[in-house]
Amino acid sequence: MAGVSWVGVSVSLGFVGLAVLAWCAFRVYLGVRRFGRELERTRRRLAPKHSALRDELSELQDARVPQAPRDGVRSS
Structure with a gap:
């Protein structure tokens, strides 16, 4: 008889847990x-x-003057 009451308690606790999660x-x-x-x-x-x-960015990019490539820095 005591085992049957635990089933009801565990089922009700499961439903309460699901309600909390919901x-x-x-x-x-x-x-x-x-x-x-x-x-x-x-x-x-x-x-x-x-x-x-x-x-403004596109205007700045359009206004930028392209420069010809130079020799740059050479290491010796």
Whole structure:
């Protein structure tokens, strides 16, 4: 008779453990969604600055005058 009561206790503890894991997984899911929204908001805020920097970089690369290759330094 005593062995049968342990079965009920172990099954109920298993369900409680699964409930705790489900709650933790739900909290992680909410955190990941919130983090994704924050990343998207940051990406939208930085997009104009990123575009301006990319344009400035391309202007600097276009303005750079190519130089003819020289002899350079020779070792003796």
